[in-house]
Structure formats: C-alpha cells, structure tokens
C-alpha cells in the first residue's frame with residue numbers, strides 16, 4: 001500500500017533479525033518494527049510464513065523471507081547512501097559468497113550448539129554438537145586468513161556480508177570461544193561491534209540476554 005512503511009517481523013535478540021536490522025540502520029531506512037516479544041506479532045508471523053522463522057519483511061504486497069533476501073529487497077526498493085551490495089556484478093558475487101559463508105559455516109553450527117542445549121537432556125545430540133564445534137573452529141581458521149589485511153569481509157567496504165558477520169561472530173564467540181590466536185577474527189569482531197548500526201542492534205538485544213541458554217558472558 002502506498003504510504004505505508006515496510007514492516008519487519010523480528011526479535012531484538014535474534015541473530016538473523018539483527019542481520020536485517022543492521023542493513024536498515026545503516027541506511028536509516030524507516031520501518032515498522034513488529035517485535036516478536038508481542039504475541040500478536042507472533043500470530044501475524046505464523047500467518048505470513050508457516051516456518052515461523054524470522055526476520056520477515058512485508059512491503060508493498062511483498063512478503064520477503066530470509067535475512068539475505070530482505071537486505072537484497074531493501075537495496076532494490078529502499079536504497080540508501082550505504083550500498084550493501086556492490087553495483088558491479090563481480091564484486092557483488094564476492095559479497096554474496098561471503099554472506100553464504102557466514103550463514104552456513106558460522107551461524108548454522110552456532111545455532112546447532114545453542115538449540116541442542118534447549119532440548120531435554122535425553123534428546124541431546126552430542127555427536128552433532130561436536131561436529132558443529134569443529135565446523136566453528138574450521139570457520140574461524142579460514143576467516144582469520146581471509147581477514148588478514150582487510151577491514152571488512154569484501155573489498156568494496158561494509159556490505160551484506162558484514163551485516164551477517166556482525167551478529168554471527170558476536171554469538172559464535174559466546175557459544176564456542178574464538179581462540180586468541182585468531183587475532184584477525186577478534187579485530188574484525190571488535191570493528192563490527194564498534195559499527196554504530198550493529199552497536200545499536202546489540203544494545204536493543206541487551207534486555208533479553210537471559211534467553212541465551214549457555215550463560216551470558218560478562219562482556220560485549
């Protein structure tokens with residue numbers, strides 16, 4: 001509908017929600033925040049998307065699922081001064097590839113460890129959790145080499161890939177501590193935490209830290 005704001009179904013403590021929020025905050029994009037702390041927003045989400053995974057963006061008759069696609073959609077329909085996907089298709093491919101890295105090899109194993117802890121003890125999957133922790137180690141090692149001499153994940157400046165990296169590295173370190181030897185990863189995580197868009201998302205998530213089932217570390 002003309003004149004209505006894009007509506008984001010999200011939760012302030014959720015990593016994928018923060019990924020989309022960073023993109024919105026980078027460009028000061030006006031939107032309506034349907035926080036999933038509100039049961040009514042949860043009902044609306046269930047009607048929009050039976051998987052009930054979030055974030056979900058609703059805008060001008062479109063329902064957009066998947067945080068990466070939400071950011072792609074915002075770039076197309078609500079562009080701002082910060083381009084999160086480079087106009088050059090070859091540079092854009094690099095950004096998208098790194099975005100996949102952060103989703104698949106950082107967030108997926110990080111979620112596995114956390115979700116396993118929420119299960120009843122008898123139903124936990126120790127082998128799967130070991131595999132997830134090994135994947136996180138491999139991802140940290142690869143990222144440490146990748147980030148050598150870089151400021152942001154891809155060459156052209158802050159991008160979609162960094163929107164993903166920010167919350168995923170944030171929670172990955174809480175879940176499976178990043179070895180201090182991976183200095184490039186630590187420095188990158190600190191740069192992301194200092195970025196105002198992500199610092200804002202972290203602050204908005206602060207009241208919900210008790211939701212984290214592995215215990216909240218006294219930092220960040």
Ligand SMILES: N[C@@H](CCC(=O)N[C@@H](CS)C(=O)NCC(=O)O)C(=O)O
Nearest residue numbers: 014015016052053054055066067068
């Ligand atoms: N592939 C989805 C993943 C989204 C996702 O896993 N979101 C979590 C919150 S961080 C969620 O919806 N959790 C609720 C659930 O699993 O039911 C994306 O890229 O947006």
